[in-house]
Amino acid sequence: MGDKQYKPLKAKKKFGQNFLQDQSVIERIVNAFNPQKTDTVYEIGPGHAALTEHLVEYTDDLNLIEIDNDLVPRLQVKFDMKGNVTIHHKDALEWTVPDSNTRIIGNLPYNISTPLLISFLYQADKIKDMVFMLQKEVVKRICAPAGVKAYGRLSVMLQYAFDCEELFIVPPEAFYPRPKVDSQIIRLTTRESPAKVDLKAMESLVKQSFAQRRKTIKNNLKKIITEQQLIEVGIDPKARPETLSVADYVNLTNAYGSAGGSPAK
Helix, strand or coil: CCCCCCCCCCCCCCHEEEEEECCCHHHHHHHHHCCCCEEEEECCCCCCCCCCHHHCCCCCCCEEECCCHHHHHHHHCCCCCCCCCCHHHHHHCCCCCCCCCCEEEEEHHHHHHHHHHHHHCCHHHEEEEEEEEEEEHHHHHHCCCCCCCCCCHHHHHHHHEEEEEEEECCCCCHCCCCCCCCCCCCCEEEEECCCCCCHHHHHHHHHHHHHCCCCCHHHCCCCCCCCCHHHCCCCCCCHHHHHCHHHHHHHHHHHHHCCCCCCCC
């Protein structure tokens, strides 16, 4: 039957769609992901199946998560005869990672990339690794080391659970329509044994810590943690939030944090 009956769809702004069309870039992404036959792979937002057409040849268990009502029928026609493809018509933000050792790949829409990454953070124990295309600025923020301007909430939270690796940059002309910014590929590999911490408490504390970046950690946390408590954990009260390591935030959360924060005594 095939899918040649369909005319190309216009990208929808509400879904933040930019369809990847450069074959050399697609091949580089697949090579970076390196799918294996026995892998359980989930692709977020397959769109017109630019990546999917390659992935389907490498793994026996490929799952596609697509929200767009107009794209799902096309995917169903294209992969109807492929026994190794399952299509899930749903919002990735409402998707729960079902299995352990899951591998995830996708060209993430810019408008949901941060909440989606945080969602995966809370499910890291079921994820092996992820390769995503994101806005270059977001990749720089995720991978930024402590002490640089780009280091912030997203850096701390994702680096807690994942080893973050910047890969190659993808220019706007690799897509249609062309985005106004460069994109970049990132690999997030789940760390085997991160320190124990209440993630919700840590997220709350980190958010408060970076509430006003120009202020000291003491001033940002003064409603929940005292200067003396900071000193007891080995943190300089005059330090800026971007100078604290991930381990500092873990230690601070374990010592004084609680879900939603609690007043300092």
